[in-house]
Amino acid sequence: MQKKILGAVVAGLIIAGCSQMNAPPPVAALADGQLPLPADYRTWPTFLSAVQREDIKQIRDIYMNAQAKKAVPGNDFPQGSTFVMENWSVRLDDAGKPIKGADGKLVKDKLAAVFVMGKNPGWGAGVPEAQKNGDWIYSAFKGTGELNGEAKYDTCRTCHTPFKDKDYVFRYDEHFAAVK
Template identity: 35%
Template sequence: MVDKPERRIVRFLYVNAEALAAARPGEPLPYGTVLVMADRRARLDADGNPLLDRDGRMIAEPEVIAISVQRKERGWGEGYPPARRNGEWEYASFAADGKRREVRLDGCFSCHLQARSAQDYTFVLWDYVQARGQ
């Protein structure tokens, strides 16, 4: 889970078990890695501020409001120019009901490209694998 107070959402992050088991510190993530990010609204107080639990984490509402997916496969991304390409990753966005949203994914590409090219274009999973060791 990642709190995003500026957006008043809580992100629940998932990875497929095979990719997690195969991931090694300092190495690119394996082909077949699927990362899922399910956003939920934060529960707010009367002033519109996120409520926090006793550990200081934001409290999420139960319903998912958006789902984003990042997947890595051999050869994916070859059609993108270098200024946009994120290695061999692709992105998709889904509504809470699971239907694919036909939205521009430029924000996904630019954020992951600019911030994390040295970490195989990922955030939380890369950090977790580095901390886990092996």
């Protein structure tokens, strides 16, 4: 009798152990500024390239990880999605006006900053409700790849919040129109 109970307990433990192994590994909860800059992001799929921001004298190249690439138009990006955006300064003439190349486009000068946003369940848990952008969190790096210790993450959130219907991703429609 004793043996049977012990056997059942052991079997139960084994089953519990197996089901734990099948569950996805937990992802540590991160906050703004804690997302690292992925080393290999330039090999990632392109989200949009050479976004012309003449208004702020920048060119922006946006990359998405393989998980984000799985997104289906009309839906949110899946958990585990990451975006990396390079913000390039552009060449200016003596009057400080952006120079255009033969193709009529702005010309890259220096990599000024790199912005990252990523989502996973429970990320950004400490963010005040009005500033929450779903599970997205943000990190800002200098052009050198060093974390920008002076970044104001509430400004990232305030600017991206109105895009709730597009999962807080600005050029959502433009991206899906481009990949069609």
